[in-house]
Amino acid sequence: MKIPNPIIPGFYPDPSICRVGHDYFLVASSFEYFPGVPLFHSRDLIYWRQIGHCLTRPSQLPLVTFTPSGGIFAPTIRYHNGVFYMVTTNVTDGGNFYVHTRDPFGEWSEPIWVDQSGIDPSLYFDDDGRVYLTSTFIHEPLPEEIDPANPSWGIQQSEIDIATGLHLSRPRPIWFGTGGKYPEAPHLYKIGDTYYLMIAEGGTEYNHRVTLARSASPWGPWEPCPHNPILSQGGLHSPFQGLGHADLVKAHDGSWWLVCLGFRPYSYPPYYHLGRETFLAPVTWDDQGWPHVGDHGRIRLAMAGPHLPTVVWERPPIRDDFDQPELSLPWNFLGHPWADDGSLTDRPGALRLLGNASRLDDGAPVIFIGRRQQHLDAQVAALLDFEPDADGEEAGLTVWMNPRHHYDLLVMQQAGQRRVAVRQRIGPLTAVVASEDIAPGPVTLTIRAEREKYTFGFSLDSAEPHTLATGDTRYISTEVAGGFTGVYLAMYATGNGQASRTPAFFEWFDYGEVDEQSTT
Numbered sequence: 436m437k438i439p440n441p442i443i444p445g446f447y448p449d450p451s452i453c454r455v456g457h458d459y460f461l462v463a464s465s466f467e468y469f470p471g472v473p474l475f476h477s478r479d480l481i482y483w484r485q486i487g488h489c490l491t492r493p494s495q496l497p498l499v500t501f502t503p504s505g506g507i508f509a510p511t512i513r514y515h516n517g518v519f520y521m522v523t524t525n526v527t528d529g530g531n532f533y534v535h536t537r538d539p540f541g542e543w544s545e546p547i548w549v550d551q552s553g554i555d556p557s558l559y560f561d562d563d564g565r566v567y568l569t570s571t572f573i574h575e576p577l578p579e580e581i582d583p584a585n586p587s588w589g590i591q592q593s594e595i596d597i598a599t600g601l602h603l604s605r606p607r608p609i610w611f612g613t614g615g616k617y618p619e620a621p622h623l624y625k626i627g628d629t630y631y632l633m634i635a636e637g638g639t640e641y642n643h644r645v646t647l648a649r650s651a652s653p654w655g656p657w658e659p660c661p662h663n664p665i666l667s668q669g670g671l672h673s674p675f676q677g678l679g680h681a682d683l684v685k686a687h688d689g690s691w692w693l694v695c696l697g698f699r700p701y702s703y704p705p706y707y708h709l710g711r712e713t714f715l716a717p718v719t720w721d722d723q724g725w726p727h728v729g730d731h732g733r734i735r736l737a738m739a740g741p742h743l744p745t746v747v748w749e750r751p752p753i754r755d756d757f758d759q760p761e762l763s764l765p766w767n768f769l770g771h772p773w774a775d776d777g778s779l780t781d782r783p784g785a786l787r788l789l790g791n792a793s794r795l796d797d798g799a800p801v802i803f804i805g806r807r808q809q810h811l812d813a814q815v816a817a818l819l820d821f822e823p824d825a826d827g828e829e830a831g832l833t834v835w836m837n838p839r840h841h842y843d844l845l846v847m848q849q850a851g852q853r854r855v856a857v858r859q860r861i862g863p864l865t866a867v868v869a870s871e872d873i874a875p876g877p878v879t880l881t882i883r884a885e886r887e888k889y890t891f892g893f894s895l896d897s898a899e900p901h902t903l904a905t906g907d908t909r910y911i912s913t914e915v916a917g918g919f920t921g922v923y924l925a926m927y928a929t930g931n932g933q934a935s936r937t938p939a940f941f942e943w944f945d946y947g948e949v950d951e952q953s954t955t
């Protein structure tokens with residue numbers, strides 16, 4: 436079957452994968468969102484279901500203060516002797532650490548911190564029992580220009596005691612890549628008697644690529660692959676760009692595959708707003724012992740997928756009725772979950788949000804519960820029961836990239852009158868671009884997401900939605916907003932400088948892909 440790339444759409448970057456028998460597990464970065472490190476499961480490398488997160492407790496992920504795109508960077512997941520390990524970096528608080536579990540469907544351990552600098556940590560369990568921790572190393576401050584004779588950014592490695600995280604050998608540089616900027620995302624493998632070191636170079640934008648080298652020792656010296664980069668999309672008119680940050684896996688039928696991040700830009704000059712997503716590509720090995728990825732190092736739209744027995748998981752429902760005691764897996768908090776972030780018990784069958792003094796523009800700890808936008812064409816709706824009784828009290832939906840780039844569809848009180856409005860924050864500019872007085876009663880907020888614009892509307896008493904305004908996706912795209920994340924569709928509440936007295940009840944939230952080709 437054709438690979439439906441991206442195999443995990445939406446902001447799920449820096450994928451890492453491991454296999455246990457016929458089960459595949461994959462993790463991705465999560466930055467300032469909580470819980471952290473989303474965890475996916477598959478039986479065929481094509482259909483994936485989220486089964487949880489690795490970091491589900493504030494003791495594992497104290498996101499109390501952070502900047503946009505701070506928090507949790509790239510993770511690596513590995514399995515050894517019955518134990519799963521996930522190693523990552525909290526760039527805001529503490530650096531490199533790992534957690535472990537014997538049951539990936541359950542809770543993970545408390546962090547084991549490692550005194551090793553850099554980002555993109557990876558673990559390799561060698562046949563002789565040694566465990567290697569590989570990460571980037573960066574001489575701070577980075578010089579204006581990298582001196583090829585004295586590189587200041589490369590890959591370092593140490594041997595560690597996996598029980599304690601303590602070093603058994605000091606971290607030392609082992610490879611500087613092939614000359615691309617930002618050598619990072621290292622993973623060490625051993626195939627036969629040969630060690631392979633795979634990294635990313637070029638930075639996680641349009642010049643991103645994957646390079647690889649091999650050695651008889653895990654410390655090098657490294658022989659670069661003669662056809663590096665083994666994967667890139669640079670210089671090619673392709674719907675998939677920025678391919679890099681990859682991980683290899685041998686399937687249970689003996690075939691080899693690679694997961695990596697990429698993004699799907701459009702328009703001109705190109706831009707993207709869903710963030711970097713997870714892609715899959717086939718890998719073959721030549722008789723010289725070198726890997727070949729995809730179609731001559733490219734990922735094409737129509738690539739044959741694995742010949743593994745297909746296991747399709749039940750698709751999540753479009754509507755979340757908030758009728759469960761806990762939020763379902765796609766929902767994230769912005770930063771550390773505060774006690775009054777939300778309640779599912781105050782009114783059974785509704786999510787209650789009570790705004791605090793933080794505004795959306797402040798970022799955390801604004802009361803914010805959101806999910807990634809995973810499709811360029813999507814329909815969003817939510818039924819909001821909110822009767823503010825003080826000016827400044829506000830609740831609604833936000834199309835969110837970061838505190839300086841978001842579009843809000845909100846209900847507020849202004850001069851004693853309840854109003855529905857669309858407000859746009861683009862960098863230093865904020866404007867209410869449309870607003871209308873509305874009568875009391877529950878209001879259905881609607882957002883139609885299309886590739887190049889959002890259309891915001893509302894309806895009362897189940898009448899036909901009434902369009903209020905539109906917003907260009909470009910102005911909340913990565914190219915404009917910057918950062919490593921992707922757009923969230925979130926429910927929020929705020930008192931705009933003072934705590935709200937009036938709770939907002941979201942009775943349900945709909946998210947569904949609009950498949951223009953579908954007849955339904």
Ligand code: 6LW
Pocket residue numbers: 448449464508509554555617619620635638639640680919
């Ligand atoms: C990730 C690193 C990177 O840790 O961006 O540009 C970081 N490349 O590999 C966040 O995704």
